[in-house]
Amino acid sequence: GENVEQHPSTLSVQEGDSAVIKCTYSDSASNYFPWYKQELGKRPQLIIDIRSNVGEKKDQRIAVTLNKTAKHFSLHITETQPEDSAVYFCAASSNTGKLIFGQGTTLQVKP
Amino acid sequence: DAGVIQSPRHEVTEMGQEVTLRCKPISGHDYLFWYRQTMMRGLELLIYFNNNVPIDDSGMPEDRFSAKMPNASFSTLKIQPSEPRDSAVYFCASSFDSLNQPQHFGDGTRLSIL
Numbered sequence: 497g498e499n500v501e502q503h504p505s506t507l508s509v510q511e512g513d514s515a516v517i518k519c520t521y522s523d524s525a526s527n528y529f530p531w532y533k534q535e536l537g538k539r540p541q542l543i544i545d546i547r548s549n550v551g552e553k554k555d556q557r558i559a560v561t562l563n564k565t566a567k568h569f570s571l572h573i574t575e576t577q578p579e580d581s582a583v584y585f586c587a588a589s590s591n592t593g594k595l596i597f598g599q600g601t602t603l604q605v606k607p
Numbered sequence: 608d609a610g611v612i613q614s615p616r617h618e619v620t621e622m623g624q625e626v627t628l629r630c631k632p633i634s635g636h637d638y639l640f641w642y643r644q645t646m647m648r649g650l651e652l653l654i655y656f657n658n659n660v661p662i663d664d665s666g667m668p669e670d671r672f673s674a675k676m677p678n679a680s681f682s683t684l685k686i687q688p689s690e691p692r693d694s695a696v697y698f699c700a701s702s703f704d705s706l707n708q709p710q711h712f713g714d715g716t717r718l719s720i721l
Contacts, residue, residue, distance in 0.1 A: 527707060528708075530709055530710075539698060539714050540650070540698070542709045542710075594663065595652065595710060596652075598649075599649050600650075
């Protein structure tokens, strides 16, 4: 069945360093890959997404890359700040409309 | 836009009681999703609707769970009878078009079954 694996489960970086979170998916029909940020006690919020016809997308300090051949995609956060600390979820969707979520990565940015 | 609105925000009840969670999607959105989030299992899709019609309920854990969408602006998720293992945060989300469109989440209902 459809599956999304996310690594690492926890990530600790120093403020100003970069953070990278990686996901792999199983359904080759997946064509939409959003990333959500969830702060403690809050709802997941979309931070960036990429579609299968694009290999890379950037929005200020956040970028996402997609390798459809290898079926993996990654989130890159540069110049991390303490307010980037949260749980990050990747997800993959197919034309059925379902989003399959990864297990989440807890990012801690140390001041 | 008010976003996806869920109620109640918190619910504490004793096992065996009926629990009803409510959701109002963003106006104009065609799809509505119900998720459950726990530490152990992460974010799980329970059921989703397209134009008020249930499309996939394969994630509904058992017959104690049911969901309805009587109109485009309202959906309910019901648990009857509730059990302690149902304790979780339940999120509702909606999207304009499921194909390559983001899902917008409500603030969730934190459910505790004693």
